[in-house]
Amino acid sequence: MRPLIVLFGDSITEESFKTGAWGASLTNTYSRKADVLVRGYGGYNTRWALFLLRHLFPRNSEKPPAVVTIFFGANDAAILGSASQGQHVPVDEYKENLKKIECSPTVFIVLITPPPVGEDSRNENAGEIVPERINEVTGLYAKKCIELAKEMGLPSINLWSKMQETEDWQNKFLSDGLHLTPEGNDVVHQEVTRVFSEAWFSAPDMPYDFPPHSEIDSTNPGEAFQ
Amino acid sequence: MRPLIVLFGDSITEESFKTGAWGASLTNTYSRKADVLVRGYGGYNTRWALFLLRHLFPRNSEKPPAVVTIFFGANDAAILGSASQGQHVPVDEYKENLKKIECSPTVFIVLITPPPVGEDSRNENAGEIVPERINEVTGLYAKKCIELAKEMGLPSINLWSKMQETEDWQNKFLSDGLHLTPEGNDVVHQEVTRVFSEAWFSAPDMPYDFPPHSEIDSTNPGEAFQ
Numbered sequence: 001m002r003p004l005i006v007l008f009g010d011s012i013t014e015e016s017f018k019t020g021a022w023g024a025s026l027t028n029t030y031s032r033k034a035d036v037l038v039r040g041y042g043g044y045n046t047r048w049a050l051f052l053l054r055h056l057f058p059r060n061s062e063k064p065p066a067v068v069t070i071f072f073g074a075n076d077a078a079i080l081g082s083a084s085q086g087q088h089v090p091v092d093e094y095k096e097n098l099k100k101i102e103c104s105p106t107v108f109i110v111l112i113t114p115p116p117v118g119e120d121s122r123n124e125n126a127g128e129i130v131p132e133r134i135n136e137v138t139g140l141y142a143k144k145c146i147e148l149a150k151e152m153g154l155p156s157i158n159l160w161s162k163m164q165e166t167e168d169w170q171n172k173f174l175s176d177g178l179h180l181t182p183e184g185n186d187v188v189h190q191e192v193t194r195v196f197s198e199a200w201f202s203a204p205d206m207p208y209d210f211p212p213h214s215e216i217d218s219t220n221p222g223e224a225f226q
Numbered sequence: 227m228r229p230l231i232v233l234f235g236d237s238i239t240e241e242s243f244k245t246g247a248w249g250a251s252l253t254n255t256y257s258r259k260a261d262v263l264v265r266g267y268g269g270y271n272t273r274w275a276l277f278l279l280r281h282l283f284p285r286n287s288e289k290p291p292a293v294v295t296i297f298f299g300a301n302d303a304a305i306l307g308s309a310s311q312g313q314h315v316p317v318d319e320y321k322e323n324l325k326k327i328e329c330s331p332t333v334f335i336v337l338i339t340p341p342p343v344g345e346d347s348r349n350e351n352a353g354e355i356v357p358e359r360i361n362e363v364t365g366l367y368a369k370k371c372i373e374l375a376k377e378m379g380l381p382s383i384n385l386w387s388k389m390q391e392t393e394d395w396q397n398k399f400l401s402d403g404l405h406l407t408p409e410g411n412d413v414v415h416q417e418v419t420r421v422f423s424e425a426w427f428s429a430p431d432m433p434y435d436f437p438p439h440s441e442i443d444s445t446n447p448g449e450a451f452q
Contacts, residue, residue: 027249032267218313
């Protein structure tokens with residue numbers, strides 16, 4: 001009955017229903033207008049995400065999503081030689097994988113780049129000599145993501161660039177150099193809502209699923225539901 | 227693939243994805259294990275909720291919910307003669323309506339009573355001479371809800387009683403004498419999680435939908451997905 005929004009991505013998507021996080025905020029923004037389901041897989045890169053596609057988005061689905069956010073790259077960009085190298089996917093393969101994920105012509109897809117890396121916090125936390133994430137390297141993945149979006153004519157959110165426009169983004173938006181603070185979650189929520197609204201998917205313009213209670217005549221309630 | 231939890235109720239359910247609210251917390255608790263959809267209708271009473279049943283829970287659904295929380299009564303208990311009297315439903319009809327909502331033998335249903343009423347805040351906000359809500363009256367609805375749960379052998383949460391066990395519950399758990407503060411939302415989240423867990427629906431005992439990334443062999447990822 002309501003259109004379905006699916007959030008597909010890594011830990012930043014999996015954790016998007018923690019207190020103040022962007023998935024919950026999006027659900028609230030589309031309250032009584034669209035449903036939101038989270039398909040976030042902590043630690044996953046795009047190579048592993050491909051194994052999930054036929055399960056998460058079966059071709060014969062009775063109710064396919066209307067909108068899907070695809071939000072990978074933070075793990076693909078892990079540095080070879082670091083403790084996280086098992087998650088690494090070369091940047092050209094990352095782009096090819098994203099292209100395979102974006103496979104349905106009937107679904108409104110929004111590509112989201114990985115956020116920037118707060119190198120000091122990140123590599124301090126990991127306690128490794130070879131850094132596991134480097135901001136400039138993650139930036140190359142963000143660039144490929146935006147490049148693909150342009151080639152495919154898809155809307156996209158360059159979170160890597162957007163966040164770095166704000167002073168002290170490393171501490172303001174990132175909790176451990178990689179995952180998001182409540183303020184960082186607000187940026188994602190605002191950007192996703194903006195991109196949805198610029199397309200045909202604007203919450204204020206969408207109808208309520210059922211009448212507001214103020215429109216129900218208590219002496220003849222059935223009328224409002226006809 | 228994952229079991230589906232549906233949250234059916236009034237504004238306290240509709241608002242359950244605001245920052246720190248119980249629906250979002252529940253979604254996070256069941257992350258990668260169950261899906262949560264919100265079906266909250268601000269201002270609705272059980273009489274109006276009946277009009278939604280065949281739309282929200284069609285008999286021929288391909289994917290019926292595994293679990294449904296039914297959380298009404300705060301509006302049914304509105305006082306006759308007050309500005310909110312249009313929402314009033316007599317307490318015996320409230321019980322009958324709840325019984326009609328609880329109509330599926332294959333779904334795990336949890337009945338939740340309305341929270342207590344913080345009369346000072348509530349009637350101050352409404353600015354009316356005849357109070358629109360009275361705590362003892364709402365308590366009669368809570369009693370009927372628990373009575374029905376016992377008759378039907380359903381699990382239930384007596385939120386009306388539970389919240390009043392804590393000192394200063396009026397300000398600690400209620401934002402306007404009726405809706406929930408983040409602390410009030412925590413109580414609902416904890417109680418719902420407890421009741422789910424006491425049945426067969428315990429998040430820690432449920433499998434992940436796909437392997438944790440630590441179980442994926444980066445040299446042979448396909449193996450983990452077989």
